[in-house]
Amino acid sequence: xxxxxxxxxxxxxxxxxxxxxxxxxxxxxxxxxxxxxxxxxxxxxxxxxxxxxxxxxxxxxxxxxxxxxxxxxxxxxxxxxxxxxxxxxxxxxxxxxxxxxxxxxxxxxxxxxxxxxxxxxxxxxxxxxxxxxxxxxxxxxxxxxxxxxxxxxxxxxxxxxxx
Numbered sequence: 001x002x003x004x005x006x007x008x009x010x011x012x013x014x015x016x017x018x019x020x021x022x023x024x025x026x027x028x029x030x031x032x033x034x035x036x037x038x039x040x041x042x043x044x045x046x047x048x049x050x051x052x053x054x055x056x057x058x059x060x061x062x063x064x065x066x067x068x069x070x071x072x073x074x075x076x077x078x079x080x081x082x083x084x085x086x087x088x089x090x091x092x093x094x095x096x097x098x099x100x101x102x103x104x105x106x107x108x109x110x111x112x113x114x115x116x117x118x119x120x121x122x123x124x125x126x127x128x129x130x131x132x133x134x135x136x137x138x139x140x141x142x143x144x145x146x147x148x149x150x151x152x153x154x155x156x157x158x159x160x161x162x163x
Contacts, residue, residue: 023118029088037077047141049133058082062133085123089130
C-alpha cells in the first residue's frame with residue numbers, strides 16, 4: 001500500500017504541468033491592443049504588409065498611412081490572427097512606427113520588439129513577423145508611390161493625345 005502511494009505521488013510530481021506566464025507588457029497589449037483595424041488598401045497613401053509564419057499559423061496584416069509631402073507615417077493599423085505574443089508584437093509595432101519617417105522605421109529590429117515585450121525564445125518568431133510586416137508595408141507604399149508618379153507623368157501625354 002505504501003509503495004502504491006509513493007509511486008502514485010512520484011508520477012503526479014513528474015507529470016505536473018507548470019503554467020506559462022506572459023510578461024505584463026504582452027498581457028497589456030493583448031488585453032488592450034492599440035491600433036486594431038484596417039485602412040482602405042487602395043488608398044495611395046496606405047502601405048500594406050501581410051506576412052505569416054507557416055510553422056505556427058500566425059498571420060499579421062500591418063498597414064501604414066503616410067503623409068505624401070513629409071514622408072511621415074501619420075497612422076498605423078493591424079489585424080493579427082495568432083497567439084498573444086503575435087498580437088502584442090503587432091500592437092507595439094504600430095505604436096513605434098507612428099510619427100516616424102519611413103527610413104527610420106526600416107531600422108526597427110525584431111530583437112528590439114522582443115526585448116521590449118520580454119518574449120521567450122520560443123516566441124521570437126512573433127517579433128520577426130512584426131519586423132517583416134513593417135518592411136512589407138513600407139515596400140508596398142513605395143511601389144504605390146512609384147506607380148502613381150509614373151501615372152501622373154504620363155497623364156499630360158494622354159491628354160495631349162486626346163486633343
